[in-house]
Amino acid sequence: MFDERAALKLRLEQMQDAEERLLREFQKERAFIFTRLRELDREEGLETSAKEEETHYLPPVKNYLEAPDDNTEQNSPSRRARPSRRSKTTKMRDTAVSILKVQSAPIRGIELKRAIEKQTGLQIANMTTFMNTITKADPNIIKIGRGLYTYSREPQESKTIFLGTDEMNEATSSEP
Known part of the structure; x- marks a missing residue:
């Protein structure tokens, strides 16, 4: 059961990942800027050495704001590697696509x-959200109706499929 506690924990993990990505981006940019400043200092030569006495860089606010070393990943053994959440999603998505490809008729959600869940051993908290994500990734997966999914061999343009009568489907496809 997907409850508020699980949703909040998931959001905290997402925020942590986003913070780490932003931090790495800032560190890369800062390293680039420092490298470029050093290059400019070398190019200017003697003029810079006279100005260095006058120029003072601001001290880093925190140690993680300093320019990173080139081997940042190798220098941080304290961070424990954990499996990516995407690997679980990818495994479930591939399983879903293979199941849908095998089915000749639409299958209930x-x-x-x-x-x-039986094939992967992993649980899906919210099937609708999971299927919406998969349908965005693979346009051949079609939601026919409420909780009915199928895999189409030919790529689909986004169109509505009406259940019940073929006349409704033909009428919508013939409209300009």
């Missing part, structure tokens, strides 16, 4: 969920 709950049946698909059970099959994915």
Whole structure:
């Protein structure tokens, strides 16, 4: 059951990942700027050595704001590697696509969920969100109706499929 606690924990993980990405980007940019400043200092030569006495760089506010070394990943053994959440999602997505490809008829979402969970050993907290993510990644996956999914061999343009009568589907496809 996907509850508020799990949602909040997931959001905290997402925020942590975003903070780490931003921090790495800032560190890379800062390293580039420092490198370029050193190059400019070398190019200017003697003029710079006279000005260095006058120029004072601001001290770093915190140690993580300093320019990173070139071997940043190798210098941080304290960070424990953990498996990526994307690897789980990728595994479940590939399983879902393979199940849908095998099915000749549309499959109910709950049946698909059970099959994915059985094959991967991982649980899907919210099937609708999971399938929406997958359909964005693979346009051949189509939601036919409420909780019915199928895999189309030919790429689909986004169109609405009406259940019940073929006349409705033909009428919508013939409209300009």
